[in-house]
Amino acid sequence: MKISAKSATLLVLVVLILLSPVLFPSGYYYRVGALIFVNAIAVTGIVILTGYAGQISLGHAGFAGIGAYACALAPVHLGLHPSLALVLGAAISAVLAFLVGRPILRLKGYYLGVATLGFGILVSMVLNNERQLTGGPDGMEVPELGLRGLLEDAGLDLTNGQFWYFFCGIVLILAAWLALNLYNSPTGRALRALHGSEVAARTVGVDVARLKLQAFVISAVYASVSGSLLALQNKFITPDVAGFMHSIEMVTMAVLGGVGSVLGAIFGAAVLTLLPQVLTVFAEYEQLVLGLVMMLVMIFLPQGLLPSILRKVRGKDE
Amino acid sequence: MQKTLTTTALATLLALGATAASAEIRIGASVSATGPAAFLGDPEAKTLEMLVEQINEKGGINGEEIALTLYDDGGDPNKARTFATRLIEDDEVVAIIGGSTTGTSMSILSVAEDNEIPFISLAGAIEIIDPVKPFTFKTPHTDRMACQKIFEDMQKQGITKIGMISGTDGFGASMQAQCKEVVGEYGIEVLADETYNPTDADMTTQLTKIRNTDGVQAVLNPGFGQGPSIVTRNYRQLAIDLPLYQSHGVASDGFIELAGAEAAEGVRLPGTALLIADQLGADDPQKPVVDAYKTAFEEKTGTSVGTFGGYAHDAFLILTDAITRAGSAEPQAIRDAIEATSGLAGTTGIYNMSAEDHLGLDLSAFRMLEIKGGEWTVVE
Numbered sequence: 133m134k135i136s137a138k139s140a141t142l143l144v145l146v147v148l149i150l151l152s153p154v155l156f157p158s159g160y161y162y163r164v165g166a167l168i169f170v171n172a173i174a175v176t177g178i179v180i181l182t183g184y185a186g187q188i189s190l191g192h193a194g195f196a197g198i199g200a201y202a203c204a205l206a207p208v209h210l211g212l213h214p215s216l217a218l219v220l221g222a223a224i225s226a227v228l229a230f231l232v233g234r235p236i237l238r239l240k241g242y243y244l245g246v247a248t249l250g251f252g253i254l255v256s257m258v259l260n261n262e263r264q265l266t267g268g269p270d271g272m273e274v275p276e277l278g279l280r281g282l283l284e285d286a287g288l289d290l291t292n293g294q295f296w297y298f299f300c301g302i303v304l305i306l307a308a309w310l311a312l313n314l315y316n317s318p319t320g321r322a323l324r325a326l327h328g329s330e331v332a333a334r335t336v337g338v339d340v341a342r343l344k345l346q347a348f349v350i351s352a353v354y355a356s357v358s359g360s361l362l363a364l365q366n367k368f369i370t371p372d373v374a375g376f377m378h379s380i381e382m383v384t385m386a387v388l389g390g391v392g393s394v395l396g397a398i399f400g401a402a403v404l405t406l407l408p409q410v411l412t413v414f415a416e417y418e419q420l421v422l423g424l425v426m427m428l429v430m431i432f433l434p435q436g437l438l439p440s441i442l443r444k445v446r447g448k449d450e
Numbered sequence: 451m452q453k454t455l456t457t458t459a460l461a462t463l464l465a466l467g468a469t470a471a472s473a474e475i476r477i478g479a480s481v482s483a484t485g486p487a488a489f490l491g492d493p494e495a496k497t498l499e500m501l502v503e504q505i506n507e508k509g510g511i512n513g514e515e516i517a518l519t520l521y522d523d524g525g526d527p528n529k530a531r532t533f534a535t536r537l538i539e540d541d542e543v544v545a546i547i548g549g550s551t552t553g554t555s556m557s558i559l560s561v562a563e564d565n566e567i568p569f570i571s572l573a574g575a576i577e578i579i580d581p582v583k584p585f586t587f588k589t590p591h592t593d594r595m596a597c598q599k600i601f602e603d604m605q606k607q608g609i610t611k612i613g614m615i616s617g618t619d620g621f622g623a624s625m626q627a628q629c630k631e632v633v634g635e636y637g638i639e640v641l642a643d644e645t646y647n648p649t650d651a652d653m654t655t656q657l658t659k660i661r662n663t664d665g666v667q668a669v670l671n672p673g674f675g676q677g678p679s680i681v682t683r684n685y686r687q688l689a690i691d692l693p694l695y696q697s698h699g700v701a702s703d704g705f706i707e708l709a710g711a712e713a714a715e716g717v718r719l720p721g722t723a724l725l726i727a728d729q730l731g732a733d734d735p736q737k738p739v740v741d742a743y744k745t746a747f748e749e750k751t752g753t754s755v756g757t758f759g760g761y762a763h764d765a766f767l768i769l770t771d772a773i774t775r776a777g778s779a780e781p782q783a784i785r786d787a788i789e790a791t792s793g794l795a796g797t798t799g800i801y802n803m804s805a806e807d808h809l810g811l812d813l814s815a816f817r818m819l820e821i822k823g824g825e826w827t828v829v830e
Contacts, residue, residue, distance in 0.1 A: 160539035163532055261618065263627065269620035270552040270575055271527060292564060293535065362528065367560050370527050370553040408529070409536070412521055 138312040141395045145308055149301040153294075162293030164409060169300035170361050171385060172401040173307045177354025178386040179397045180311055184320060185347035186327030187237065188245050190379050191252025195225040195352040196359030197259055197374025201266060203363045204274045214277045218360040222353045229352030230345065237344045252379050259371035271370030274363045296365045303361065304398070307354060311394050314350075323347055355382070388429055390436025399438045474517045475510070475544060475779045477502075477769065478537030480558060481572070481762070482550040485524035489675065490550040493759030494572055495520060497743075498547065500750050501766045511773050519543060523554050530554035534561040544779050547765045549573050550758075552620060559586050568772075568785045570765040572758070575624055579808040585785055587808045589764040589798060590757075591815055593621075593672075596698045597629035599720040599816040600670060601636035603829065607693065609667045613642035613660035615653065615681060617673030621699050622648070625672035641666050648677055654684045661690050668692050674699030679708035686713040693718065698816070701725055702756035711824030718829065720816040724760045724797045725826045735795045739767070743797055757798070764796030768803075 135143070152165060174196060181187050202221025206212040212220060236247040259266050266272060280295045290298070314320045326333040326340050334340050363369040372378065381404065389400020407425070411418045433440035479498055482491030502518040510516055519541045523530040530549060537543045538561065545568045549555030552575035559578065562569035563585050571578050571588040578588050604612065616626035626645070633640055642663040644656035660669055669692055671681050678700045685694055694717050696705070701721035706714050723736040727744045730737045743763050747755045771794055772787035773779055791803040791810060799815025818829040 158539045160536045163535040163539075167528075167532060263623055268623045269618075270577075270624055271556060273556070293539070366528060366531050366557060368527060368531075368553075368556045372526055372528070372553070409532070412533075 141312060142309055145305055159291055159293045162297040166296040166300045166365060168402045168405045169304040170358050171405050172304050172398040174355045174358035174382050175385045175397045175401045176307050176311050176394055177351035178382050179391060179394055181347050181351035182386060183391040184323040185344055187344055189248040190245050191248035192355040192382050193374050193378035194252040194255035195355035197255050198225045199356030199359030200363035200369045200373045203360045204272050204369050207275045214275050214364055221360050222356045225352045225356035226349050229349045233345045233348040237348060252376060256371055256374040259374055269371060271368060274367050274369055277364045300361055308394050388437060390439040393439055396436050396438035474515045476517050476542060478519045478541055478543035478546045480521045480523045480530050480533040480548040482525040483522040487525035487551045490758045493756055494550055494762035496751050497759040497762040498766060511770055512777060525551055527553040527557040531557040531561060534558040538565045538567055544781050545769055545784055567781050568788055570769060572761045572765060582806060582808050587788055589761045591811050593625040594628040594632060595813055596720050597632050599813055600695050601633060601638055603818050604638060604668060605636050610637060611639050611641050611665045611667050613663060613666040613669045614640055615644045615656050615671050617648050617677045618645050619648040622673040625697055646677060648675055653681050654688060657684050657688055670695045672697045676708060679705060682709040682717060683713045703754045706821060706824055714821045717821045719819055721819040722757050722760060722798050724755055726828055739795050740797050760797035764798050767796050768801060
């Protein structure tokens with residue numbers, strides 16, 4: 133029996149998410165797991181934008197910031213339930229991505245990178261400076277999601293860490309499933325075609341501008357949901373979530389793991405989320421090790437960690 | 451992922467293996483030793499390590515050694531929350547010190563409260579202890595108190611109209627807001643309210659605007675880092691002949707060095723006893739603790755003491771004092787003992803905690819200082 137790459141990827145994800153807790157020596161590992169999933173959701177969005185469509189964004193943390201602050205602000209000012217605030221944040225991010233994407237996606241390469249960078253910095257500045265609304269650099273509190281209480285009433289008693297581990301895990305599986313479906317859809321094929329050559333894609337009738345915009349909007353929604361989940365989980369949020377470093381982190385995770393593959397990108401998110409935790413023993417060298425790992429991967433495994441490893445394994449089989 | 455997680459577990463075990471003794475009191479800390487808030491976290495980390503070493507040399511507390519697990523959150527609230535979870539769930543500490551910034555403190559706070567582990571914050575914001583949360587305490591005075599101390603001094607000088615120039619960083623922005631909230635109570639009016647980015651290299655434009663505002667009698671500069679030194683230098687270059695007030699954020703010898711003794715001449719700010727250790731009277735209750743900390747820290751690190759390291763010192767002092775009095779290292783017992791702290795002299799002030807006050811300092815903890823000839827002097 134042959135299983136498709138899509139089912140295989142989803143199967144691996146589900147099994148890993150369900151079985152990993154068996155190995156967890158303490159509750160702290162649920163927290164790390166949940167963080168990996170949150171990062172992986174944003175990185176999956178980057179896979180759609182960069183891996184599928186070949187467009188670069190250095191400002192996606194801006195959308196994460198919008199998602200995060202939607203969950204902090206909407207319940208207080210609009211009386212929305214935090215879960216609806218997550219949806220609202222995603223909607224705002226989508227509209228904003230649409231408006232911003234239309235003009236800037238005409239740019240290519242470095243120019244697109246700088247334009248998206250500008251967008252991310254703008255969001256971060258607004259969050260920092262609108263102190264009456266966002267609390268400024270000191271950040272603000274985020275209301276409780278309340279879902280854990282509901283589960284408890286239903287007889288399922290999870291610790292806070294366990295709840296967020298499984299909740300973010302489920303959202304990640306959904307996010308990966310959508311991204312994998314997109315890959316093999318006509319839209320996905322068109323996206324990959326324009327990645328290969330915009331001119332060739334246009335000649336065969338692909339609406340390049342519209343598709344690029346679609347990919348940008350979808351990836352913005354992914355980043356926004358990831359930001360919302362982070363905010364709800366941490367119950368406190370500061371403008372750091374929209375910071376330049378967070379944007380770079382997303383791209384780095386995607387590139388490290390393998391930007392063309394969903395599982396690879398998730399793997400990249402896992403590695404880069406775990407490394408700082410492992411390296412606390414020699415925290416002073418953390419940046420050094422991260423930089424070195426990145427350089428070595430770029431030089432020796434330009435496809436990213438996971439695709440390169442898989443190719444090695446398969447190569448031996450044949 | 452399983453494999454990497456196992457590796458993490460192994461690495462953690464190895465790291466712990468070195469310190470794990472049978473009878474010990476495990477204390478955790480997460481400070482911003484690197485990153486944008488390193489000027490806070492670095493002296494804090496050095497102070498904590500030094501104090502743990504000192505106390506263990508003397509045989510620990512109640513016969514048990516202290517084991518400190520110290521993490522560097524780089525000023526990132528998300529990391530701080532993860533480290534707080536790690537300290538509680540994995541390292542099984544009985545109390546946490548840390549949170550150099552308001553953001554990191556607020557993140558640690560909710561984890562500590564959920565798990566009922568006492569937490570002593572090292573950050574300034576009033577939100578940390580207001581409203582009072584059962585397990586959260588803090589050692590630095592609030593920004594509001596710094597504002598009040600400054601306005602009290604202005605009132606004495608008969609100043610009623612001022613200009614403000616504030617940094618847009620967390621510290622500057624928070625203090626600017628707090629100052630404007632209490633300024634009315636002192637009958638003082640803010641006529642000009644300018645801001646600068648923490649990375650700006652020149653503030654003459656903002657200062658010129660303030661100078662050209664009619665009626666300004668003094669200027670207040672809430673901010674930390676290099677911003678206030680640049681403001682001070684520009685202030686002298688523009689020959690503005692009004693009193694200049696700085697905040698407690700720059701209360702260290704580094705400020706005088708950066709601004710230059712000449713430019714800093716006559717600058718006033720609210721500082722702690724630590725800055726004027728050699729001028730304290732022999733009967734000053736803070737003298738022994740300030741002297742001991744200053745001597746040990748300067749000998750150990752070769753750098754001069756500052757207010758921020760002092761906050762960590764006081765947090766550790768409050769915690770060890772509480773454990774000693776409680777005679778137990780149970781989180782609940784420690785919490786109760788911290789809340790009962792009274793008349794404890796730290797480097798920042800004399801702490802008197804209560805169920806309603808988890809800071810325990812009043813305005814007397816601040817001393818109004820003036821820079822004269824490159825030295826700190828007390829304004830009476």
